[in-house]
Amino acid sequence: MKYALISGGTGFLGSELTTQLQNQEYHVYILTRSVENKVNTSTETYIDYTVQADSLPIFEVVINLAGESLFGYWTEQKKQSILNSRLKITNHLIQLMKEMNTKPKVFISASAVGYYGMSEDLIFTERTTEAADDYLASVTEEWEEIAKAANSFGIRTVYTRLGILLGNKGAFPMMKLPTQLFAGGRIGNGEQWLSWIHIEDAVQLILFCIHNSTITGPINVTAPNPKRNKDFMKTIAKTYRRPYWFHVPRLVMETTFGEMAHLITKGQYAFPQKAIDHGFSFKFPNLQEAIENIKDTKS
Numbered sequence: 001m002k003y004a005l006i007s008g009g010t011g012f013l014g015s016e017l018t019t020q021l022q023n024q025e026y027h028v029y030i031l032t033r034s035v036e037n038k039v040n041t042s043t044e045t046y047i048d049y050t051v052q053a054d055s056l057p058i059f060e061v062v063i064n065l066a067g068e069s070l071f072g073y074w075t076e077q078k079k080q081s082i083l084n085s086r087l088k089i090t091n092h093l094i095q096l097m098k099e100m101n102t103k104p105k106v107f108i109s110a111s112a113v114g115y116y117g118m119s120e121d122l123i124f125t126e127r128t129t130e131a132a133d134d135y136l137a138s139v140t141e142e143w144e145e146i147a148k149a150a151n152s153f154g155i156r157t158v159y160t161r162l163g164i165l166l167g168n169k170g171a172f173p174m175m176k177l178p179t180q181l182f183a184g185g186r187i188g189n190g191e192q193w194l195s196w197i198h199i200e201d202a203v204q205l206i207l208f209c210i211h212n213s214t215i216t217g218p219i220n221v222t223a224p225n226p227k228r229n230k231d232f233m234k235t236i237a238k239t240y241r242r243p244y245w246f247h248v249p250r251l252v253m254e255t256t257f258g259e260m261a262h263l264i265t266k267g268q269y270a271f272p273q274k275a276i277d278h279g280f281s282f283k284f285p286n287l288q289e290a291i292e293n294i295k296d297t298k299s
Contacts, residue, residue, distance in 0.1 A: 003057045007031040007089055008065030008110070012170040013162075016203050017063065018044065024207070029056065031066070049092060053099035061210050064093050064109040064147070070136075071171075074259040083139050090146045103155050106210055109147035111159040113195050113222060115140040118266035120191050125273035126161075126218045135259070144218070156216055158209045163222035163270060166290055167199035168297060176236050178246065184237045185246030187253060190230030192267035195222040198284035198293065205272075208280050220272045224285050229267070232287065239291045 004021050008014040009030035018028050022043040029045050032038060038046035047056075068085040072078055090109060097103060116124040117132020131141040140161070150157045166172045178184050197205075202221050209215050227235065237244035253261040272280075284290040 002026045003029065003059045004061045004063065005029045005031065005056070005059045005093075005104070006063040006065065007093060008067070009063075011065060012167065013165060013199070013202060014063075014065045016167075016199055017065075017206060020203050020207060026060070027057075029059070051096075053096055054101075056100070058102045059100075059104040061106050061108060062093060062097060062104045063206070064090055064107070067110070067143075070260065070263060072260065073257060079135060079259075083142065086139065086143045087146055090143060094146060094149045097150060097155060098153060103153050105213075106156045106158065107147065107150040108158050108160060108206060108209060109144070109150075111140045111144050111147075111161045111218065112136065113161050113163050113220060113268055113270035115144070115161055115218075116268045116270060118192075118262065119268055120193065123269045123271055124220075125271050126220060127273070134262075136263075156213065158215055159218045160206060160209065160221045161218055161270065162202070163195035163197050163220070163226075165199050165202055166196050166294060168294060170199070172294065176240065179233065179236045179240055179242045179244075182242055183246045184233055184242050184244050185248065186230040186233055187248045188229070188250035188265040190228060190233070192229045192265060193226050193269040194229055194232050194267050195220075195226045195270040196232070196287065196290070197221055197223045198290040200293075201282050201284055204283070205275055205280055208275070208278070212278060215274065215278055219274045220270045221275075222270045222272050223282060223287070223290070224272055224276065225287065226269045226271070227287050229264075235287050235291060239288065239295055 004026045009018050021028050032046050035046050035048045066089045068082050114136030115131050117134055117137050131137040144159045205221050234244050250265045253265050
C-alpha cells in the first residue's frame, strides 16, 4: 500500500485528485480542521492539524492545496487572510515533513499563474524567474519560498502554478452563468488573457509530476492554448448556443469587486512549457473541446 498526505483534499481540485490517487492504489490521508464530521474508509483517513509525525505512515507524496478562496471583496483583512492561510498551512506541512523519520519522495505545493503578474502582450513560461510586483505575485512568491524548505530535507519539490480550473465545480459555473442567462459577452476590453485548464488535465498533470522524478521547481498547470477573455466568452456562447452581445465595463467590475476584479479584468498568458518538454499529453488542449466535455458531463 502506498500513502499520500494532502491538505485541501476536500476542495474542487483536491477531491478529484484524491479520487485518482485512490484509483492508483494510494491510501490518502486528508488534513482537515473538522475530523469529527468525516468518515474514514478503506482508502482515505481524515486527520487534524495536531497530528504528530510519529503517528503517521511513510508517505510517498505530500500535496499542499489548501488556502482561503481568492473570491470575495478584497479588504485589507481579506488580503491578509488569503496570504496567511497559505503560509500557515505550508509551514505546518514543512514542519511535519521535517519531523518524519522517512521523508516523502516528493512535495507538491500549489501556487498560481498570478506569480507572473498581468500582461496583454507577454508569454510567460517557467523560465520567467522573477515574480511581478503586484499583490497576487507577492502572495505566490512567499508561498513558493516557504515550500522550498522541503528541498533542504532532500525532498523533490514541485510548485504547481495553477491556471483557472474548468469543470462543473469551481469558478466555471459562475463564469458561464451570464451566458446561460442570455447576457454573455466580454469583460472590459476583452483583451486580457485567460490561462485555463480542464480539471481532468490538471489532475493528470499533478500525477505526472508525482511520478516523474525529473520534474522539480515551478510548473505551469495550464492548457497550451490560453484565450483572451473575448474569445473565451465567445466559445462559451457557441457551446451553450447563447448570444454573445453584452459588455461589462471594467469600471463596473472594479466598483463591484474592488481589487479582486483584477482577476477578471486583467490576466496573463502562462504557457505549460515544462509539461510539454517532459512529454505530458493534454486530453483537452483546446477550449472548445474542454467546454463541450464539461457541458456533456453531469456535475
